[in-house]
Amino acid sequence: MLPPLLEFDVLYYYVMDTADDASGAMGEVKTVEILSLNIKDMTKSKSEEGHAFIVDTGSKLFHLNAAHRFELERWVEAIELSM
Numbered sequence: 152m153l154p155p156l157l158e159f160d161v162l163y164y165y166v167m168d169t170a171d172d173a174s175g176a177m178g179e180v181k182t183v184e185i186l187s188l189n190i191k192d193m194t195k196s197k198s199e200e201g202h203a204f205i206v207d208t209g210s211k212l213f214h215l216n217a218a219h220r221f222e223l224e225r226w227v228e229a230i231e232l233s234m
Contacts, residue, residue: 160233162206164213182233184208190227206230 160183163176191203191214199216202223206213217223 162213162230180206180208180211180213182230185230185234188227188230190223 160181162180162182164178164180165172165174166177167174185206186209187207189205189207191205193199193201193203196203201216201218202220203214203216204223204227206215215226217226
């Protein structure tokens, strides 16, 4: 069962200071407000590892990371379906 305020067409974002940080969501993005999703070319990144994509709402860009390529693909597919 989902928490009472959790919605399927909303991305909730968090800022984690540590791996066990349990603070709440910093904000939300409704998927209908997303203009585009772009997979980032990580071969050009010198300081980041893993896989990343950018969520563009027109007024903000959100940089999201995944440890594995299949996780990134699942996130992108789910967000595109929700859009």
